[in-house]
Amino acid sequence: MTVDTQKVPTRAEAAPEYIWDLTLIFGDSEGWERELVAAEKQAGELAAMQGTLGSDPEQLLGALTLRDEVTKKLYAIYMYAHHLKDSDATNPIGQGLSQRAGSFVARTSAILAFIEPEILSIPAETIETWVREEAGLHVYAYELEKLNKQREHIRSAEVEQVIAEFSDITRAPYSTFEMLVDSDVVFPSIEDEQGKQVQLSHARYGRFLESKDRRVRRDAFKQYYSAITPFRNTIATTLGAAIRTHVVEARLRGYSSALEAALKPNEIPTEVYHNLIGTVEANLPTMHRYMEVRKRLMGLDDLHFYDLYTPPVVELDRTFSYEQARDLVVDAFAPLGPAYATALHEAFGSRWIDVYENVGKRSGAYSGGSYTTPPYILLNYQDRLHDVFTLAHELGHSMHSYFTRRNQPFVYGNYTIFVAEVASTLNEALLVHSMLNSNPDEALQRRLLVQQLEDIRSTIIRQTMFAAFELYMHEVAERGEPLTADALSAKYRELVERYYGPTLVIDEELASEWARIPHFYYGFYVYQYATGLSAALALSRQIINEGAPAVERYLAFLRSGSSRSSIDLLREAGVDMTSPTPIQAAMDTFADLLGQLEQIAV
Numbered sequence: 001m002t003v004d005t006q007k008v009p010t011r012a013e014a015a016p017e018y019i020w021d022l023t024l025i026f027g028d029s030e031g032w033e034r035e036l037v038a039a040e041k042q043a044g045e046l047a048a049m050q051g052t053l054g055s056d057p058e059q060l061l062g063a064l065t066l067r068d069e070v071t072k073k074l075y076a077i078y079m080y081a082h083h084l085k086d087s088d089a090t091n092p093i094g095q096g097l098s099q100r101a102g103s104f105v106a107r108t109s110a111i112l113a114f115i116e117p118e119i120l121s122i123p124a125e126t127i128e129t130w131v132r133e134e135a136g137l138h139v140y141a142y143e144l145e146k147l148n149k150q151r152e153h154i155r156s157a158e159v160e161q162v163i164a165e166f167s168d169i170t171r172a173p174y175s176t177f178e179m180l181v182d183s184d185v186v187f188p189s190i191e192d193e194q195g196k197q198v199q200l201s202h203a204r205y206g207r208f209l210e211s212k213d214r215r216v217r218r219d220a221f222k223q224y225y226s227a228i229t230p231f232r233n234t235i236a237t238t239l240g241a242a243i244r245t246h247v248v249e250a251r252l253r254g255y256s257s258a259l260e261a262a263l264k265p266n267e268i269p270t271e272v273y274h275n276l277i278g279t280v281e282a283n284l285p286t287m288h289r290y291m292e293v294r295k296r297l298m299g300l301d302d303l304h305f306y307d308l309y310t311p312p313v314v315e316l317d318r319t320f321s322y323e324q325a326r327d328l329v330v331d332a333f334a335p336l337g338p339a340y341a342t343a344l345h346e347a348f349g350s351r352w353i354d355v356y357e358n359v360g361k362r363s364g365a366y367s368g369g370s371y372t373t374p375p376y377i378l379l380n381y382q383d384r385l386h387d388v389f390t391l392a393h394e395l396g397h398s399m400h401s402y403f404t405r406r407n408q409p410f411v412y413g414n415y416t417i418f419v420a421e422v423a424s425t426l427n428e429a430l431l432v433h434s435m436l437n438s439n440p441d442e443a444l445q446r447r448l449l450v451q452q453l454e455d456i457r458s459t460i461i462r463q464t465m466f467a468a469f470e471l472y473m474h475e476v477a478e479r480g481e482p483l484t485a486d487a488l489s490a491k492y493r494e495l496v497e498r499y500y501g502p503t504l505v506i507d508e509e510l511a512s513e514w515a516r517i518p519h520f521y522y523g524f525y526v527y528q529y530a531t532g533l534s535a536a537l538a539l540s541r542q543i544i545n546e547g548a549p550a551v552e553r554y555l556a557f558l559r560s561g562s563s564r565s566s567i568d569l570l571r572e573a574g575v576d577m578t579s580p581t582p583i584q585a586a587m588d589t590f591a592d593l594l595g596q597l598e599q600i601a602v
Contacts (some may be wrong), residue, residue, distance in 0.1 A: 008199070011091070016260075029097065076373055201357065218351065449597055463526045496513075
């Protein structure tokens with residue numbers, strides 16, 4: 001199927017085979033309502049158990065089991081509403097269910113808030129004895145061990161309940177930003193390569209930045225920010241509020257910083273974050289060299305940000321239909337074995353994937369779903385090579401979820417953000433390897449070499465720049481200083497100059513790029529793209545070079561969920577992320593690839 005680039009279709013105009021099947025969660029909104037009633041009833045039963053968890057091991061087990069049942073329902077309720085709204089934000093049903101689901105999450109979180117403080121009121125020795133003696137508690141042994149390590153950061157049941165109640169309010173900054181940029185911002189039109197007027201959108205902005213026509217790239221860049229920049233003060237306010245919520249909660253829980261609060265619960269040392277920034281910044285001269293090589297290869301007198309997403313080497317004019325993308329990823333992932341292939345077949349055959357853009361659809365791409373639902377994927381597929389890699393990326397997330405949820409109990413049926421990007425970026429590395437080795441098209445091979453360089457530039461170097469910006473914002477808030485639009489833009493410009501070097505011309509609009517990045521609201525999320533790709537590059541090389549033993553280690557990692565610490569899971573898979581070695585190795589790979597590009601393309 002080829003996308004109509006002249007008109008964004010409505011949801012009703014989308015072909016059924018290209019939209020996700022949410023009836024696999026609930027047949028209709030009435031089914032959602034029934035599950036909500038059932039979950040609220042169970043939540044009430046759980047609330048009645050407050051004050052009893054320390055009485056005996058059976059009562060503790062009953063509370064943990066009921067908590068899991070309530071939370072399973074909660075996640076399904078929330079994800080159905082979330083996916084319905086993301087399908088089409090103009091649909092009032094999705095809007096309404098999403099708002100109600102968010103409120104239900106807040107109410108239920110408040111009910112659940114007593115559990116951890118109450119468990120921590122039980123002596124650690126008593127819990128250890130109960131775990132040994134009560135067979136049903138064995139599954140919760142690791143969770144209880146982790147919780148014990150957090151004793152100093154869990155507040156009283158009353159304080160925990162207040163924090164949980166306020167989650168419905170602290171979610172507001174991101175919700176405001178999301179509605180502003182996805183629904184209220186009206187993008188202008190530009191002339192495409194054929195001189196036709198085409199309205200900009202988030203998805204089309206990315207496609208136009210890949211255009212061979214520099215005028216189209218420049219117009220898309222300028223006009224996109226002409227729509228975003230007028231809201232920079234409002235967005236700075238929402239972003240600043242989000243950052244302050246991270247800081248306040250960290251203080252309430254007794255952490256030394258918001259960074260520690262984000263990393264310590266998942267047993268990630270803060271040194272991992274600082275080592276990432278330090279190692280990447282020590283290697284920035286290679287990045288600056290890459291910018292100079294790009295400018296020379298593109299035959300440009302000056303290099304702008306809008307020149308960075310179009311290939312710097314001559315290539316054939318080629319697009320990839322969604323069906324071609326599907327076949328490419330299936331072939332690329334064949335080394336991962338029959339179990340992985342079966343899961344892929346189910347993903348494509350059971351309508352887990354929402355493929356194309358439509359009016360009101362959320363921009364970008366993600367993997368979603370919950371423990372009891374399919375691991376859905378949202379795309380805005382535009383027939384580009386980039387979109388083929390996005391499909392591979394999101395399938396990595398979804399396959400991680402698929403194997404985890406089928407091999408772990410609910411309590412460990414997820415994975416930390418720290419390892420979340422490993423499976424996705426490993427898939428991209430396997431796709432590059434497969435396409436380079438199976439396609440004789442020299443132009444495509446050059447493009448794939450650039451793709452590898454761009455993966456490291458955008459996923460390690462650029463995300464580390466984002467991580468440095470995020471650390472700056474939190475440190476400013478921790479000092480009690482304001483986060484104004486002017487201050488954010490000045491710092492962002494400084495980082496762009498440092499990371500990209502003297503070759504890149506810094507357009508005025510680029511200083512406001514922070515205003516369009518949703519990940520800054522998440523709280524120390526983006527650095528894990530960089531650590532994830534570093535680990536993924538190492539694991540993919542092991543799979544390619546070792547074969548079956550490395551595959552089994554990797555599949556064991558996918559099946560393990562959060563049953564052990566992320567650092568331990570990666571170490572068992574073959575990578576030690578407590579060392580800067582994987583980051584430096586990735587930067588060495590970047591330098592080697594750059595040398596290869598210079599040899600074949602200059």
